[in-house]
Amino acid sequence: MKRPVLVTGGAGSVGRRVADWLLREGYTVRIFDLPGMNYAGLEGREGLEIMRGDLTKAESVEQAVKNVSAAIHLAALLPPASERRREVTFTVNVDGTARLAEALRRISPGVALVFSSSVSTYGDTTGVKPPVTVDSPQQALDIYADSKITAEKNLREIYPDTVILRISGISVPSIQSPPDVWPFMADQRIEFVHRDDVVTALCTAAQIEAARGRVFNIAGGVTWRTTGSGYVKDYYDLLGVPLEEARFLKHPGWCDWYDTDDSQFIMRYQKTSYQAYLAQLRVEAERIMQA
Amino acid sequence: MIPRGVQNADAIIEACKKIRLDLGEKAKPEWKAILENTIATIEDMKGKFFIKTNFAIPVTNALLKNATELQTLIASGDTSRFAGAFDRLQESLQNLINRGKMEGVSLT
Numbered sequence: 001m002k003r004p005v006l007v008t009g010g011a012g013s014v015g016r017r018v019a020d021w022l023l024r025e026g027y028t029v030r031i032f033d034l035p036g037m038n039y040a041g042l043e044g045r046e047g048l049e050i051m052r053g054d055l056t057k058a059e060s061v062e063q064a065v066k067n068v069s070a071a072i073h074l075a076a077l078l079p080p081a082s083e084r085r086r087e088v089t090f091t092v093n094v095d096g097t098a099r100l101a102e103a104l105r106r107i108s109p110g111v112a113l114v115f116s117s118s119v120s121t122y123g124d125t126t127g128v129k130p131p132v133t134v135d136s137p138q139q140a141l142d143i144y145a146d147s148k149i150t151a152e153k154n155l156r157e158i159y160p161d162t163v164i165l166r167i168s169g170i171s172v173p174s175i176q177s178p179p180d181v182w183p184f185m186a187d188q189r190i191e192f193v194h195r196d197d198v199v200t201a202l203c204t205a206a207q208i209e210a211a212r213g214r215v216f217n218i219a220g221g222v223t224w225r226t227t228g229s230g231y232v233k234d235y236y237d238l239l240g241v242p243l244e245e246a247r248f249l250k251h252p253g254w255c256d257w258y259d260t261d262d263s264q265f266i267m268r269y270q271k272t273s274y275q276a277y278l279a280q281l282r283v284e285a286e287r288i289m290q291a
Numbered sequence: 292m293i294p295r296g297v298q299n300a301d302a303i304i305e306a307c308k309k310i311r312l313d314l315g316e317k318a319k320p321e322w323k324a325i326l327e328n329t330i331a332t333i334e335d336m337k338g339k340f341f342i343k344t345n346f347a348i349p350v351t352n353a354l355l356k357n358a359t360e361l362q363t364l365i366a367s368g369d370t371s372r373f374a375g376a377f378d379r380l381q382e383s384l385q386n387l388i389n390r391g392k393m394e395g396v397s398l399t
């Protein structure tokens with residue numbers, strides 16, 4: 001029996017796809033997520049074990065890391081929920097991450113640990129010449145980014161081999177209602193990444209020895225480099241909505257263009273160009289119109 | 292330029308108000324309820340992003356067609372077909388509600 005890959009936060013939208021990717025590649029998977037999550041479509045699948053638990057509970061985490069071959073740590077409080085109460089966010093995103101790393105070190109030492117961090121940890125980089133590298137200073141603009149910076153720092157001490165992926169904004173190829181205010185200025189540099197490519201990066205990072213102990217930016221690559229208004233215009237054009245309807249931040253958000261040369265060289269995850277993403281959106285839009 | 296979905300929404304509200312007025316005492320309580328619900332729902336939808344998109348055009352077209360059909364029936368005095376026409380209006384409204392949800396956000 002193969003030892004499973006642990007996927008924390010595995011019942012979420014990215015986690016489910018990570019599990020799919022791993023199963024497709026012949027791995028067994030252990031999904032660890034909160035008991036209240038929706039596990040429809042996951043239960044009963046061959047090679048997939050579901051463990052309902054809580055990162056804030058030591059016993060539950062120790063159980064989760066037993067006999068695993070690798071761990072992909074996605075579980076976290078994300079914005080906007082992360083911005084409500086700092087102590088709750090830190091309990092989950094910082095203490096929970098440290099607890100997981102300590103449990104791995106004690107119970108399953110030496111296995112790969114991939115941590116999903118965020119490019120939002122760089123804060124406002126609009127005054128810096130792009131692209132933003134992994135050596136750029138980190139300066140949080142919100143509680144979420146602050147929690148990720150602290151979690152990264154702890155991981156370097158507790159589990160130095162951790163692969164830290166600072167992931168950019170994830171673009172999902174489906175037509176959904178936009179936010180009231182887009183989280184960037186109209187003229188701000190942005191470089192998002194396709195959801196499927198993030199999944200590839202997360203899974204590949206867990207496999208490759210050369211990634212151990214390193215920090216990588218995960219973003220879409222040069223085809224995804226645009227501005228806030230450019231990105232939104234493409235989306236709104238597809239929906240037939242004029243750009244004037246969009247509201248942007250008046251001050252810089254955390255978005256920018258990122259140096260992904262190393263991550264792409266090692267993980268080969270940038271498989272979906274921005275143009276291919278737009279084509280997927282167009283197909284989805286036609287499907288909706290014809291339904 | 293006002294998006295077509297918004298134009299349709301305004302026309303649907305106007306049509307429903309006129310139907311309510313023209314029916315007067317002949318309106319059954321359930322018909323009144325459907326009209327009130329349609330007007331309130333469309334007023335609410337007018338503030339949503341969905342109504343400005345191309346996706347809103349076919350569904351609001353359908354709703355407007357149902358409302359126009361009702362107006363024609365009222366004008367002809369053919370009360371026997373009212374119930375069916377109100378059912379179709381309600382069905383189209385539900386379709387608009389379902390389509391208009393556009394749940395979730397595209398960025399994380």
